[in-house]
Amino acid sequence: MCQKIHVTIWNEFYHEKNNARVASLYPDGLHKAIADGIAADDLDIRLASLDEPECGLTDAVLEQTDVLIWWGHCRHADVPDEIVRKVHRKVLEGMGLLVLHSGHFSKIFKSLMGTNCSLRWREAGERERVWNIDPAHPITQGIGDYFELPHVEMYGERFDIPSDGHVVFISWYEGGEVFRSGVTFERGYGKIFYFSPGHETYPIYRDANVLRVLGNAVRWARPLIRREHICPKVEALEEIRSEDPAATARAGVVQSL
Numbered sequence: 001m002c003q004k005i006h007v008t009i010w011n012e013f014y015h016e017k018n019n020a021r022v023a024s025l026y027p028d029g030l031h032k033a034i035a036d037g038i039a040a041d042d043l044d045i046r047l048a049s050l051d052e053p054e055c056g057l058t059d060a061v062l063e064q065t066d067v068l069i070w071w072g073h074c075r076h077a078d079v080p081d082e083i084v085r086k087v088h089r090k091v092l093e094g095m096g097l098l099v100l101h102s103g104h105f106s107k108i109f110k111s112l113m114g115t116n117c118s119l120r121w122r123e124a125g126e127r128e129r130v131w132n133i134d135p136a137h138p139i140t141q142g143i144g145d146y147f148e149l150p151h152v153e154m155y156g157e158r159f160d161i162p163s164d165g166h167v168v169f170i171s172w173y174e175g176g177e178v179f180r181s182g183v184t185f186e187r188g189y190g191k192i193f194y195f196s197p198g199h200e201t202y203p204i205y206r207d208a209n210v211l212r213v214l215g216n217a218v219r220w221a222r223p224l225i226r227r228e229h230i231c232p233k234v235e236a237l238e239e240i241r242s243e244d245p246a247a248t249a250r251a252g253v254v255q256s257l
């Protein structure tokens, strides 16, 4: 039997404690709603949040996490840089990362992208149509040509992400904008998926299509290998007949410094 995928769902967990509407939608936190919504025999899910010691992301937790899901909004700056560096390193070593909605401005997403990750937004509660533009991708399995969310916060282009992102969903909004709402990246050995639906004042993490996408993405992002990055000096496998003695001498000088 396959090993379970160890998933950690990280939530800033602020709005649920400070906004009555969000509290009524997600009384135990939206991370718990996601956990309940994607629960399956092949997943082992734990929760973590900002106010726990080390943000709930201790070395032991990160070591045991195959895929980390990240939701943050108004307290990105409160995540210590040291935690961000550790998560970044884990992604490069193979840990999968799903960044949701307002996580586009999280320190970890911006550091992995290297761009501003800015976008246009509007909170009018309008309709969103999420188009599946890569039906052969593992993340879109079980999703039709499109699905709709009746009330959302609009996220529109231009989304300032790197051009190596592979787009699997494009959203259209009632107000006229479009957005690359589902994009995959690879950094080091790690797979990253950004998925934009998820504004906290709407029950988006109770939508069957959204949960299906997240479940698919967890399985897609699971590490195939986990390996520390090293930069080894190596011996040649074959005899090198054209070796430049000067190069060898220079290397020797550098090594002796």
Ligand code: ZN
Residues within 6 Å of the ligand: 101, 102, 153, 198, 199, 200
């Ligand atoms: Zn939002």
